[in-house]
Amino acid sequence: MSNDSKMNRVALVTGAGSGIGRAASLALQQAGYLVVLTGRRSGELERTSEMSGERGLPMRAIPADITVSADVRRLFDNIRDEFGRLDVLFNNAGANAPAVPLDEMTDEQWNAVVAVNLTGTFLCAREAIRLMKTQDPQGGRIINNGSLSAHTPRPFSAPYTATKHAITGLTKSIALDYRKWNIACSQIDIGNAATEMTERMAAGVLQANGTVAIEPRMDVEQVGAAVVYIANLPLNVNIPFMTIMATTMPFFGRG
Template identity: 45%
Template sequence: MTKPDRVILITGASGRIGRACAISLSHALPSPVALILSGRRIAELQETAKQLRVGTISELVVGDVSAEEDVRSIFQLIKAKYGRLDLLFNNAGVDLLNSVPLEDADINKFRQVLEVNVLAAVICTKEAIKIMKAQTPSGGRIVNNGSISAMSPRPNSAAYTVSKHAILGLSRSTSLDGREYNICCTQLDIGNAQTSLGGHAAKGCRQADGSIRPEPMMDVDNVGRTLVYLAELPLGADVQKLEILPLGMPFIGRG
């Protein structure tokens, strides 16, 4: 097997953002690059792999990244087969309580949002740091998929908003604690990308004043291009936080 120059893990690679980022990285980064694509749906992971540049090394791993055993198996594969990890994109996420007031929220669903959106990123970050600290030279980059909701929430979105605020804390702590090991961490806050999770905004979203208004959308490929930018930076550049959203999306002065 050809030894890759870069080893990258993308969680949630069966969804639109994960797929767009995998495709962008495979086409933009010099070959050979190894992409470990994690997700719950093998058919969707296979579809992602089909769209990668010829010559890209891809590993498809089906599992639940909120389950520690599944995450350990992913990182054991990476360590055994490649011996290093250069970039982790914590991308897996759900929004099970969209437009549900907190007082009406199903706590089991609330807990599931926290497990997938927060705990999965924590577990993956923990395992990534172990590899990045030990490899030679030490270091790596971790990018967490945040959200504009980490700064400005939508009405009736407590579960999702809490989860993304927690990711901001994880990003800051990882950036601080990773300094001595050359580990960088970025929170990538995304607004209104055209995906199954965020595509509803084009039809209309509830605003702070109670009205329903359609909002501008952007092509999800823009997120992929942003991740490429982060991946190409030297480890001496630690981007703390980056926001990408469509022009005109209500954010600054939402509602």
């Protein structure tokens, strides 16, 4: 990596091998960022990189399991060694559990969601903060992927909803505790972006009143554009919380 390339703005996207992570990675690259892609599936990360074509700076795929502390440290050591800094972390990777009542849920189902949605976000944020505090110029931005479930649940979504509520607390704590190091922290709450994860919405999903209804979805590229908008703000400006959703999906009045 040349010295000139170290001056590029560097962004890391977790869960970059599909859906929102892929769309955000491509949008950040088009906006001029050198994008580091991470996730567990190296083939899908390479596919994201291939989709970028010649639209901007090359992408760098570094597979990692964000639930494993040693993996996360290795990921950030690579970023520090290769690029010298990190300007934006998009904590996007997420997981869900089967839609079953809480009393029917297994320990393994609960722990798997907490490991990715909460612990993984913490591990990546911790390493990002350590790098952002010591790099020159100091500071950077962390964007956490929340959810409309950070505000109100869907039926039978206890682990997902609990972790997304926790992300709100983590976002507020980071935003408060690291201001003096010029680190800004935001949360983006997304409703029904059209990805593989939300294909079931188009077929109809359970509503709070017990009915099953088809829910509108929105183009995932709109989410990528929103992430870029937050990322491009100067560090003395922050959007602590942004909600972006399909206009007519059942959110207001849910339940």
